[in-house]
Amino acid sequence: MFKRGCVQVWSIENPEWKCKIDEGSAGLIDVCWSPDSRHVLTTADFNLRITVWSLVNKSVSYIKYPKKASKVLDFTEDGKYLALAERRDCKDCISVFVCSDWELIKHFEVATNDLAGICWSPDGRALCVWDSLLDCKILLYSPDGLCLSSYVPYQHALGIKTVAWSPSSQFLAIGCYDEQVRVLNHITWKTVAEFHHPASIESQDTQIIYREAEKKLQLRDQRFSLQDISTKCPQSKYEVVEEMPVHIKTVKADTETANPKLGIGVLSWSSDNKYLVTRNDNMPNCLWIWDIRKLQLCVILIQAEPVRCAEWDPAHPRLAVCTGNNKLYLWSLPGCVSVEVPTDTGIQITSLQWNPTSHSLLLRGKDQFCLAFLEADEEF
Secondary structure (H helix, E strand, O other): OOOOOEEEEEOOOOOOOEEEEEOHHHOOOEEEEOOOOOEEEEEOHHHOEEEEEEOOOOOEEEEEOEOOOOEOEEEOOOOOEEEEEEEEOOEEEEEEEEOOOOEEEEEEEOOOOOEEEEEEOOOOOOEEEEEOOOOOOEEEEOOOOOEEEEEOOOOOOOOEEEEEEOOOOOEEEEEEOOOEEEEEEOOOOOEEEEEEOOOEEOOOOOOEEEEEEEEOOOOOOOOOOHHHHHHOOOEEEEEEOOOOOEEOOOOOOOOOOOOOOOOEEEEEEOOOOOEEEEEEOOOOOEEEEEEOOOOEEEEEEEOOOOOOEEEEOOOOOOEEEEOOOOEEEEEEOOEEEEEEOOOOOOOOOOEEEEOOOOOEEEEEOOOOEEEEEOOOOOOO
């Protein structure tokens, strides 16, 4: 409850246990869990401080000077360390804390003009720092503050929009406003591949193109109530496109507004490091799946509606997609399927999340949600 400056916590195992955190006059703009689920981190208004609340012994710790950025803090995958971006004396800094007692163990300046985000590598050996969208710059630091590398793809144009580490920490993918993805290796921090997103596909060399084909409702021979018509969506299936060239629908970006719909807005690795999915925001209906082993385009998914969310299965090379209707779309190596969610409420799926076991999916709408379970022997 951000307006009240309060956070409420409940226990799933013990329904009688509950906790209320009140920031008071300091206000509240953000809240997150620590990796051990024993602490809650809250950010006060105007980024005045970050407060660490212990749910075990009720102790409170304060971290001052957090920077206002898109991703101001990040935990290592093992949950041992926290990196926090700070702004002191008009300079960007990074502070590294031990999560066991929230003690500061390292503080160092970074060579950015206006730091926009930070991200640990999955193995915790490198910290990626990127500048604001006005400066296209990536910096790699070791946990002790040593600058490992600096990478500047281009200058004098809108810069970095998304960053994603591969699960093995071998590759770092960078999505920019110039509609390209650049992949760096972890040894020399040099580019090993650049992926383009053309609006027209002239030939079908290595990729398979799937297009969603919708079948409109036939109302002549059937009687539908107004509720049925409002909740039912057209049935759809995927068709393999063979005729070339293929023209992908584009949206003209308004460069006069902040955060224009341009550049790589979705960038995510599969759990086995073999595939990378991307979406160019001025082609909102299209997903691009790249084969990292061959460093080439593998699959193009063309949806009937703009893609809202795309998430990889945490255990298999399987991608789940939603577009704001009542359907769930799944891609894996055998092909694509479109599954209609069998509910009477007509849920419009705007986001989704896999269970860590990969056996179920949480499908979220505006004011409702549902769980989707997959059979253990299902290929999709």
